[in-house]
Amino acid sequence: MTSLIDFFNALGKYDFLQSALITAVMVGIMSGIIGSFIILRGMSLMGDAISHAVLPGVAVAYMLGINILVGASLFGVLAALLIGFVASRSKIKTDTSIGVVFSAFYALGFILISMAESSTNLHHILFGNILAVSDSDIMTTAVVLGIVILFVVIFYKELLVTSFDETYAKTYGLNVQVIHYALMLVLTLVTVSALQTVGIILVVAMLITPAATAFLWTDKLGVMLILSAIMGVVSSITGLYFSYTFNWASGPAIVIVAALLFAFSFIFSPKQNFFRLKRSVTR
Amino acid sequence: MLSVKNLTVAYDDTPVFSDVAVNFNAGKITGIIGPNGAGKSTLIKAILNLIKTRQGHVDYDGQPIKSVQKQIAYVEQRKDLDLTFPIDVFDLVLIGTYGKLGLFKSPGKNEKQASHAALAQVSLTDFTKRQVGNLSGGQLQRVFVARAIVQQAEIIILDEPFVGIDLQSETAIMKILKQWRDENKTIIVIHHDLNKVTKYFDDLVILNHGIVDFGPAKEVYNSKNIESAFSADLSSVLFSDKEGM
Numbered sequence: 242m243t244s245l246i247d248f249f250n251a252l253g254k255y256d257f258l259q260s261a262l263i264t265a266v267m268v269g270i271m272s273g274i275i276g277s278f279i280i281l282r283g284m285s286l287m288g289d290a291i292s293h294a295v296l297p298g299v300a301v302a303y304m305l306g307i308n309i310l311v312g313a314s315l316f317g318v319l320a321a322l323l324i325g326f327v328a329s330r331s332k333i334k335t336d337t338s339i340g341v342v343f344s345a346f347y348a349l350g351f352i353l354i355s356m357a358e359s360s361t362n363l364h365h366i367l368f369g370n371i372l373a374v375s376d377s378d379i380m381t382t383a384v385v386l387g388i389v390i391l392f393v394v395i396f397y398k399e400l401l402v403t404s405f406d407e408t409y410a411k412t413y414g415l416n417v418q419v420i421h422y423a424l425m426l427v428l429t430l431v432t433v434s435a436l437q438t439v440g441i442i443l444v445v446a447m448l449i450t451p452a453a454t455a456f457l458w459t460d461k462l463g464v465m466l467i468l469s470a471i472m473g474v475v476s477s478i479t480g481l482y483f484s485y486t487f488n489w490a491s492g493p494a495i496v497i498v499a500a501l502l503f504a505f506s507f508i509f510s511p512k513q514n515f516f517r518l519k520r521s522v523t524r
Numbered sequence: 525m526l527s528v529k530n531l532t533v534a535y536d537d538t539p540v541f542s543d544v545a546v547n548f549n550a551g552k553i554t555g556i557i558g559p560n561g562a563g564k565s566t567l568i569k570a571i572l573n574l575i576k577t578r579q580g581h582v583d584y585d586g587q588p589i590k591s592v593q594k595q596i597a598y599v600e601q602r603k604d605l606d607l608t609f610p611i612d613v614f615d616l617v618l619i620g621t622y623g624k625l626g627l628f629k630s631p632g633k634n635e636k637q638a639s640h641a642a643l644a645q646v647s648l649t650d651f652t653k654r655q656v657g658n659l660s661g662g663q664l665q666r667v668f669v670a671r672a673i674v675q676q677a678e679i680i681i682l683d684e685p686f687v688g689i690d691l692q693s694e695t696a697i698m699k700i701l702k703q704w705r706d707e708n709k710t711i712i713v714i715h716h717d718l719n720k721v722t723k724y725f726d727d728l729v730i731l732n733h734g735i736v737d738f739g740p741a742k743e744v745y746n747s748k749n750i751e752s753a754f755s756a757d758l759s760s761v762l763f764s765d766k767e768g769m
Contacts, residue, residue, distance in 0.1 A: 281609060398622050398630065405609045406619070412572050412598040413623030413675075460655035462610045 244486045251485065258485065260374040261438075265481050265495065267382045268431075268438045268447065269473030271389040275431045276448035277455065277462075277469045278424060281404045285449050286336055287324070290343035291425060292432040292444035294320030296350025299366060299436070304357045310381060310433050317429025320346050321422060369440035369492035371481065378437060385434045392427050393466070396420065401462055438477065439492035450499040451476060457503075457510040472502055525549055526571070526589070526679060526710050531580035533566050540566045541734045544580070549727060550678075551708040553701050555715045555741065558731035559754050564714045567731065568681050571712075572598055584679065584710075594623045597677035599668045601684055607657035613667050614652045617642055620674035635674070642673040646696055662693025669697050679710045687716060698724065718762060721745050 252258050279288040295313035302312030320342055328338040354363050365373070393400065402410045403420045410417050428448075435444045451472035455465045480495025487494075508515045526548040533540045540563040548554050556564050569575045571582050573590055582589040589596075597620070620642075621635040631639075643649050646666040656664065665685055672680050680701075686694050704711050705726070715721065721728060721741060728741040732753040737744045751759035 281606075283606075395628065398619075398625075399627070401611070401615075402619050402622055405611055405616075406600075406605060408574065408600055408604065409598060409619070410622075411574055412593070412596060414593045415623075456610065460610050460612060462615075465610050 245482070248482050248485055257372055257374070260376070260379055261371045261491070262478065262481060263379055264374045264382050265371060265438050265477035265491075266474050267386045268435045269451070269475075269477035270470040271386050271431050271473075272435055272444075272447040273451045273455070273469035273471070273473030274389055274393055274466050275424075275428055276450075276452035276473075277466050278400055278404055279428065279448055280452045280456065281462075285445070286339050287321075287425075288428065288448045289445040290324065290339045291317050291320060291428050292435075292441060292448070293350075294343045294346035295429055295432055295436075296347055296366070296441060297353050298350075299433070300350055300353030300357050304353070308381070309436075310385070310430060313433040314426060314429045316346060317432065318422065318426050321425035321429075325421075365440070366436060367440050367442050368490055369436065369438050369443070371438045371484075371491040374437055382434045382437075385430045388430060389427055392423070396423070400424070439495055443492045443496045446496040446499060447473060447476075450496070450503050454499070454503045454506045457506040457513045460512070472499065476502060525585060526712075527583045528567070528571065529580050529583070531567075531570060531582065532578040533563070533570050533575065534578050539578070539733075541731070542578075544735055546729055546735055546738050548679075548710050548712055548729075550710045551705055552726040553705050553711045553713065553724065554727040554729060555713050555721055555725035556729045556731055557715050557718065557721060557753070558736070562732045562753070563734075564731055565683060568598075568683060568712065568714060572596060572681065592678070595678040597672035597675040597680045599665075599672050599680070599682040599685055601687070602661065602664055602668070607664075609656065611656055612652070613643065613648060613654050613656060613659070614639060616656055616667055617670045617674055620671035623675065638674045639670070642670040643667075645673060645700065646670045660690065660693075662689035665689050666693055666696060669700055673700065677709070679712070680704055681712045683714045684716055685713060718750070718758075 252262065276288070279285060295317045298312035298314070298316030299309050301316075302309040305312070324335070324338050324342045327333060327342065328335040351363075354366065362370075399410075399415060399420050402415070403417050407417050431448070432444050435447050439447055452465070452469045454472045455469035458468055459465050476495050476499035479498045481491060483489055483498070484491040484494040507513055528544055528546045531544040532542040544567065556567065558564050566575065570577050571589060573593060584592045584595070617639040618631050618635060621631050621638065625631065625635070640649070640652075643652060646669055648663060648666055648670065651659065651663060656667065659667065669685070685697055701711055701713070713725070715724070722745050725741040727739065728744045729738040730736040730744060730749050730753045736753045737749045747759045747763040750762060
């Protein structure tokens, strides 16, 4: 218990820890919300791909001294377009197309980062460095959070119908492609924001695990979005606490907490009904 | 009247059908029958503008179908959907109001009232809050029909609505189709069960990679057409009692 009190004392004392907490909370909310749509659309692999495909954009942004959101968004959307292009213009299936495109982007990113080594730290991009969040990082994250919330509020019914029943949406003339690519763009923004807290490798966990946990507790999309955001926030705060107290890397600490919440829900959620399922299997 | 003119659809280089011309009349329930792979679903997908056509066009009362797209309600096959999705019966029906609302507008009081009324019409008021995966096949099909009701469309297209559902739901859906017919709407139904063809449909389109025949169901549904669309064996089984006597 003393460590918990230590943590709160430190929070009051150190600006860097406050910044880390604020960022972690914001990233928890936005990745929980966008992640819900990613898993409901069966796009977990796409989420992973986009989060990796932004790496060259991050490198180019560092090299040119521009905002990394701009560089990353460019490459994130480019990857999404290219994945769609390869899958629709050939007999190659989408998951294969994702595999080819994102690994190529990731590889390009590594090469570019190593060329720009003097000004960046690859380790921080890959695993996150939440304790080095600057004021401008917080601002950027806040702006992205605003965009995410506005996007989901304004296009809630379009996101709902294209996620549940895309064919039906097409029959009344909705441009489902525009919704898809808008979601991909917002996904890249979330990915870049989450880079700082959990790093590129674990971004996908923040997108998918809290959303999957929320999915196990509710049958309403609106509730799922809120619950998923809460799961993201709880994982972020608790993970940060473990990171500070036990000197663990922040990204893995946050992701482990998210995974534990999922494991708990998997066993105990009434919707999942693990015990009854188990019984019927063993019978 | 919904008119299909010189329609050709091909996947890659294999034509599904070519030069199809057929009319669907308002105030009629039109059935589409044909063997598996005959192009039934492809024809309605072309009408719904879901697939690219090689040539030809579809008109509704002289206007291109695309300009009246919001006047079409589509009841698709249930198997195409993710039934674990976190959505309940009421919200699914509410989706039917999205098309006419357009972007940026959320369903309000009127849309919600319409959805409740539609659910009452298909006798599912007690299931409003039920997650869609926890319904029987027949109940789910009635939910999709309720969604079509709130769309207030002029053209309603149903893709095999009676597959795998109970008799009570089938009767309830048929009742709604007849109401739509009385309101002078155009109703198109892809159908698989040849036994009920003349009982359910006013008009009939028999398809087998092209139009075999179309017209009033009682005239078109005969042994010659069924033999040419399906097989001589099937035709002789179906018509033996009528024509053998």
